[in-house]
Amino acid sequence: MKPGVTVNLDDLLDALLCTSMDVAGDEAAYVSRETGAVHLWSSAADFDPLPEDIEDGSVYIAVPDKRELGLGQQLVFAFVDEHLGASAHIVHDFFRRRGAYGRFKDLLERKGLLQAWYDFEAAETEKALRAWGEENGLAIDPAPGKDAG
Template sequence: MIILEFDYVKIFDNRRQGDSVFLADELATGLDNEGLEDEIDENPGRYLRLPTKFEIHEYHIMEEFIQTLKGERADRLEYAIQGRGAFRRFKDMVGRMGISQQWYDFQAEYYRNLAIEWCRDHGLEYTE
């Protein structure tokens, strides 16, 4: 499972213990990390930062999905993702076209492939 970085929390894989740790932005959240930031900085090989939402480009995923379609469907979705509000218009249009499940399946497979690639890039074993 890929865990995304939230706006005020960074997530790291603790390679030694096999779990994840959450590093909050103390100014934004008011939470105290109790020395975790220093621990991460002092042990770079132990903690591996998971991908952020900015590294997983949702817009690109929508474009890739559109390329799997043909004709009017592709044209309508291509138009829908132009400009401000693209994500909402895309989701609405997919629903109106009756291809929501096709989109969700595509998106899940895309995330799966990203996760596998990320694990391979970092020398991590994974199970399906």
């Protein structure tokens, strides 16, 4: 599908953050298929009210969360396979219990790979959002400071 309306990447990243903090269905984000505007909703934050026709799928599309885009544990394991091959089993053990991301980041810091993780995560997140946008007829603005080509 050829992209149509343009969505600002920073707004879409904020929307992804909003939807990914959702633990009880209390956060949501939508993109207008007509204007590219991003609308956020949370039971815990004071956002502008959602448009009355927000449920109309022909006008708005719900922004997925990180898990739906493959940016949860799958992303961690992809990074681990690429950068921590010998320690992969340790990270897999982390994710069998609560607090896994904290232990994962502590390990990366000890190995001097924390910034590499943040860079990898940012690049993969942008790539996933651009693919999602394209699948849904949305063009994504280049990130600030990046060329459009």
